[in-house]
Amino acid sequence: MTTNDTKHLIEQTLVHLAEDQSLLGNCSEEERKKYLASAEEILTTTDKVIKxxxxxxxxxxxxxxxPAYRVQHNNVSGFYKGGIRFSEHVNEEEVENLAFLMTLKNALHELPFGGAKGGVSIQPRDFTDRELYSISKKYVQRFAPDLxxxxxxxxxxxxxxxxxxxWMVGEYKAINPGDQYLNAFTGKSVExxxxLGRREATGxxxxxxxxxxxxxxxKQKKERPDEQKRAVQKPQWQALEALNNKTEASDPIDIxxxxxxxxGSVAAKEAxxxxxxxxRVVAVSDRYTTLYxxxxxxxxKLIAYTEMHRDLPKHEAALQEAGIDAExxxxxxxxxxxxxxxxxxAIENQITEHNMEDIKATVVVEGANAPVNAQADHYLQKRGSVVIPDILVNAGGVTVSYLEWKQAKITRIYTEKEVYDEMAKQMIKTFQKVYDAFFLGDSDTMRAVCFSLALKRLVSLLYRHGKLY
Ligand SMILES: NC(=O)c1ccc[n+]([C@@H]2O[C@H](COP(=O)([O-])OP(=O)(O)OC[C@H]3O[C@@H](n4cnc5c(N)ncnc54)[C@H](O)[C@@H]3O)[C@@H](O)[C@H]2O)c1
Known part of the structure; x- marks a missing residue:
């Protein structure tokens, strides 16, 4: 999904939401139109871009x-929140798109945060630890007034x-002594x-x-014939049925x-x-290699190897060292x-109009942000594949970030089990809503359902905060 795809889908979703009489309370048709037009203006633009x-x-x-960026998209649902990326691909448009997606993700999962994102345009491998330390400190010096x-x-x-x-917390504390510095960043070391468990949460x-x-x-739908009757109308049901048949025949599912x-490594470990x-995890890849x-x-064994060498083994000697048999x-x-x-x-825009017809998988899971573009999303859904969208899938990290932010306030450390259970409970609540709405409703894509639920919340909050004019 590019920034334009995201904005276009926001606009389209708001057109559908205009028909929802429950959304803006008792207002006239004319007022509703005006409010939704202003919601569109607010949500398809950013609050602040700092370069x-x-x-x-x-x-x-x-x-x-x-070049370094912080983009704050919207904070109607809570404080701005979003990662900082160090990558040579970082540019203003990419950071802006990722900030949009953070607002939508947090609204979809009803987390008390808005959306932001940051980035520094470097390939971190080309820099020494000392240089990275310096870049991290200077990032905070530049952006501290807005964090x-x-x-x-x-x-x-x-x-x-x-x-x-x-490193960033250390610098933030030096700049803002007395501030609640531990709450200023999440994803910190446990020490x-x-x-506990933040690193694993997204995977x-x-x-x-x-x-x-x-x-x-x-299985829940199989036990509810009325709902199943509606869900089978969606071609994606057949994809799930085929996988279910495989497991009933004791065949492993290939991933x-x-x-x-x-x-990726944590998702692979879970599988x-x-x-x-x-x-059966039949293939994994990184920026240099696919192993099959x-x-x-x-x-x-592959995780142990990458912990030592960072990248996956890419030639025979390395495969032997890792104890891996792979093409x-x-x-x-x-x-x-x-x-x-x-x-x-991995990264954005991996499945596009150029390779969508070659995708064999019947279930595509967007652990990364924006890896499938809008055209490919429609193509895959039309063909009956299940595409589970980023803002639904990869919220484990920000959900646990919320717990990390909260634990610094209540000065109690959650156990690893508490963290996992809370993350799973919170996410499953949203999965149930989205899967029901997609399979039992008439939306074309699961992404459209996610956008609709997220935007409903955002528009309602904007209205209640008196921000629509
Ligand atoms: N880490 C989190 O908590 C989190 C939360 C939400 C979303 N995400 C998203 O998940 C994705 C991955 O994040 P991460 O934290 O695992 O990053 P990471 O830097 O730990 O890993 C990225 C992986 O992608 C590989 N890669 C990079 N470019 C590639 C390419 N062109 N082709 C194939 N592989 C490539 C790298 O080699 C590496 O294995 C990103 O889109 C990120 O925004 C991460």
Whole structure:
């Protein structure tokens, strides 16, 4: 999904919401139109875009000037919240789109946050630890006036982690002594007030979105003939039926995962260890490689290897060192591999009009943000594939971030089990709403359902806060 796709879908969804008489209380038709027009204006634009440059002296002595961003999209549902990305692909438009998606995600899951995103345009691998430390500190120096525990709360994203968050907290504390600095960032190390299980949360939630659909929601509908009768009208029901038949015949479900970082490696581990429904992780990939084994890859061994070497093994000697038996392909091959389920956990715009016809998976799970563009989404849904959208799937991290933010306030550390249970409970509540509305309603895509639920909440809050004119 590009920024334009996101804005277009917001506009389209608001047109449908105009027919919902319950949305804006007792107002005339004319007022309703006016309010929705102003909601559209507010929600398809950002509240604030801050661009700055970070100057760092490299180990070589050269000084480089690096563009850095913080985009605050909307805070009607709570303080701005969203990750900071270190990637060479970072640009203003990308950060803006990701900020839009954060507002929608938090509204969909009814978390008390709005949407923001940050980014620094570097490939972190090209920088030393000392340089990264300097960049992290300077990011906070540049943006501190616009951040804060009751204003805008960043978290990690691609290319950043708990180490970067800890550095940023340190700098934030130096700039704002006496402020509730621990609440100013989430995704920190556990030693520094981070929530137990935060690192795993997005990958766990990603796997859960698909697993719960097949293992729980599908069975629930089978026991409710009236609802099943309506759900079978959707071609996606057949896709679930086929997977269910496989498990009933004790055949494992094949799953392929693009991206083997924070989200992808954890989703792979969840699939590998899933006992209720056996899975074979037939392919995984990162920016350099796809590894494929039709009998399934040993995920714990691959995780152990990447913990030491960062990337997946990409040649025979490395495969031997990892103890992995796999065919090695180029990175994009994972997308078109023969599999039942494809989890996208890398970067944006991976399935587009250029490769959508080659996708074999019948269930596509968007662990990453915006990995399927609008055209491909419609194509896949029309063909009967299940596409579970990013704002539904990858909210595990921000849900646990909320607990991390809360635990600093109540000064009690949640146990890892409490964190997982709370995350799963919160997400399942939203899965139930979305899957019911999609399969039992007349929306074309699951994304349209998610946008509709999120925008309903946002428009209602804007109205109640007196922000519509
Ligand atoms: N980490 C979180 O809590 C979180 C929360 C919500 C959404 N997300 C989204 O999930 C996605 C992945 O985030 P992450 O935290 O796992 O990042 P990460 O940096 O830990 O891992 C990214 C992975 O993608 C791979 N990759 C990068 N470019 C690629 C390419 N062109 N082709 C194939 N693989 C490529 C990298 O090699 C790496 O394995 C991003 O879209 C991010 O915004 C992450």
């Amino acid at each position: 700055s440059y970070i100057r760092v002296t490299r180990a070589t002595g050269n000084v480089v000037r690096i 804060g525990p009751t204003h805008d709360i960043p978290a990690p994203d691609v290319g950043t982690d708990e180490r970067v968050m800890d 520094n007030g981070g929530a 766990q939630g990603t796997f859960l979105s698909y697993f719960w659909l097949l293992n729980d929601w599908f 392929a995962i693009q991206g083997f970082g924070n989200v 590998f260890h899933c006992t209720d429904i056996p899975h 084994n039709e009998q399934g890859l040993n995920i714990p 090695v392909y180029p990175p994009e091959r994972v997308l078109t591999i023969n599999t039942d389920v494809l989890v996208l956990a």
